[in-house]
Amino acid sequence: MRVDDYVPIVGAEAIDNLRAVAEELKGRTVTNVNSTFVGGGVAELLKAIVPMMNALGLKADWKVITGDPGFFSVTKAFHNALHGTPSLITPEMLAIYEETNRRNAAEMDLSADFVFIHDPQPAMLVDFRKGGYWIWRCHIDISSPYAGVWPYLAGFVRKYDAAVVHMPEYARPDLGITQHIIPPSIDPLSEKNIDLPPEYVRDVLSKYDIDPDTPIITQVSRFDRLKDPVGVFKAYKMVKDAVGTLDVRGMFEKERYLVDVFRAVRERALVQLVLVGGSATDDPEGMKVYREVLRKSISDRNVHVLMLPPDAHREINAIQRGSTVLIQKSLKEGFGLTVTEGMWKGKPVIGGRTGGISRQIIDGETGYLVRSVTEAGEAMLHLLRNPEERVRLGIAAKEHVRKNYLVTRQVRDYLKVMAEGEKK
Ligand code: UDP
Numbered sequence: 251m252r253v254d255d256y257v258p259i260v261g262a263e264a265i266d267n268l269r270a271v272a273e274e275l276k277g278r279t280v281t282n283v284n285s286t287f288v289g290g291g292v293a294e295l296l297k298a299i300v301p302m303m304n305a306l307g308l309k310a311d312w313k314v315i316t317g318d319p320g321f322f323s324v325t326k327a328f329h330n331a332l333h334g335t336p337s338l339i340t341p342e343m344l345a346i347y348e349e350t351n352r353r354n355a356a357e358m359d360l361s362a363d364f365v366f367i368h369d370p371q372p373a374m375l376v377d378f379r380k381g382g383y384w385i386w387r388c389h390i391d392i393s394s395p396y397a398g399v400w401p402y403l404a405g406f407v408r409k410y411d412a413a414v415v416h417m418p419e420y421a422r423p424d425l426g427i428t429q430h431i432i433p434p435s436i437d438p439l440s441e442k443n444i445d446l447p448p449e450y451v452r453d454v455l456s457k458y459d460i461d462p463d464t465p466i467i468t469q470v471s472r473f474d475r476l477k478d479p480v481g482v483f484k485a486y487k488m489v490k491d492a493v494g495t496l497d498v499r500g501m502f503e504k505e506r507y508l509v510d511v512f513r514a515v516r517e518r519a520l521v522q523l524v525l526v527g528g529s530a531t532d533d534p535e536g537m538k539v540y541r542e543v544l545r546k547s548i549s550d551r552n553v554h555v556l557m558l559p560p561d562a563h564r565e566i567n568a569i570q571r572g573s574t575v576l577i578q579k580s581l582k583e584g585f586g587l588t589v590t591e592g593m594w595k596g597k598p599v600i601g602g603r604t605g606g607i608s609r610q611i612i613d614g615e616t617g618y619l620v621r622s623v624t625e626a627g628e629a630m631l632h633l634l635r636n637p638e639e640r641v642r643l644g645i646a647a648k649e650h651v652r653k654n655y656l657v658t659r660q661v662r663d664y665l666k667v668m669a670e671g672e673k674k
Pocket of ligand 1: 289290291292294442470471472526527528558560562563566585586587588589591
């Protein structure tokens with residue numbers, strides 16, 4: 251990681267500002283704790299932030315709490331409840347949560363000058379703090395939680411020096427500690443986001459039996475009900491039915507020749523759906539949802555449900571780049587890094603009108619926001635039919651991400667919070 255490599259992307263001034271803030275904190279130790287090294291947005295963020303802090307002269311590290319499947323079922327129930335989904339939380343579940351946190355605290359060195367605890371899974375570690383400035387970094391939408399979990403969790407969060415949430419709407423009126431608003435970011439130079447040669451993109455698509463010359467609609471997401479993969483499939487079916495009745499020759503100018511050929515040879519769908527997911531070690535529901543999606547879509551050879559390994563960043567990058575339209579039809583979403591990733595690749599992104607997606611996508615300007623399967627299907631169809639619109643949205647989307655959601659900005663924001671904390 252070389253901070254200077256970001257100059258051509260964000261400009262010299264932004265990097266100078268970053269260095270100036272880091273100067274005050276040189277040599278400070280920073281520990282991050284979350285619940286998985288792979289899968290999901292938090293791991294993605296820490297992979298970029300920790301090396302950048304080190305490159306700026308701090309001493310940052312990243313630790314992961316360990317737990318058995320029972321613990322992760324409990325924290326998944328917490329997660330769902332915090333997102334507002336009715337979930338049963340029993341005293342036995344709280345006992346599992348507390349015991350796991352207690353054990354991890356005993357095994358972990360938490361003596362850094364700054365400790366960032368990410369999300370609810372390790373939140374209770376604060377009970378074992380030994381000095382330092384402690385920040386609870388929340389990556390989920392906690393604005394309208396379901397019943398009991400939040401009051402329980404807030405009991406721990408109040409013991410922190412500060413909390414960081416993604417958006418003003420997520421700040422809680424009942425915390426009584428400083429709350430900072432810092433949206434997440436992506437690393438434009440990571441395997442997930444770096445530019446790729448077009449041949450590689452085509453190779454990856456072909457490897458997974460996806461036709462690079464037929465329009466592709468893609469959602470990249472953990473297989474999680476709140477990401478609504480089944481809703482995406484239903485919207486795709488709407489599109490598929492509609493496309494079948496259209497005069498295709500005007501639709502896909504570039505692909506027209508191929509479409510005609512394919513039609514003559516055998517019946518061929520004019521659109522493909524790709525659902526790319528992986529599993530995260532802290533998400534026990536993934537396989538269940540994956541099988542459900544597979545069952546629904548198995549009879550359609552133009553639907554590709556791919557369960558990729560957790561380190562398939564370059565391939566996911568290629569699939570995003572090779573797609574015609576990207577979708578993230580979440581029903582609830584803390585922020586939605588997959589949206590940021592798609593926008594950075596200059597793609598038209600359709601997003602569920604929820605949480606951080608509504609912040610990233612300015613409807614009609616940097617993508618489309620949808621509330622339902624029908625709206626998602628209509629947006630897909632509209633974008634497939636209008637190549638200029640895809641380009642217009644993609645250009646605006648990329649610029650929006652450059653200005654607001656790159657890692658250099660997020661690290662600068664964190665460093666400011668830390669510098670402020672040190673003065674207290
Ligand atoms: N991701 C991945 N492989 C997958 C599914 C997702 O690498 O099979 C990545 C995705 O590219 C993104 C992150 O995991 O960087 C998901 O972050 P997001 O904020 O969209 O959702 P979360 O999983 O944190 O709810």
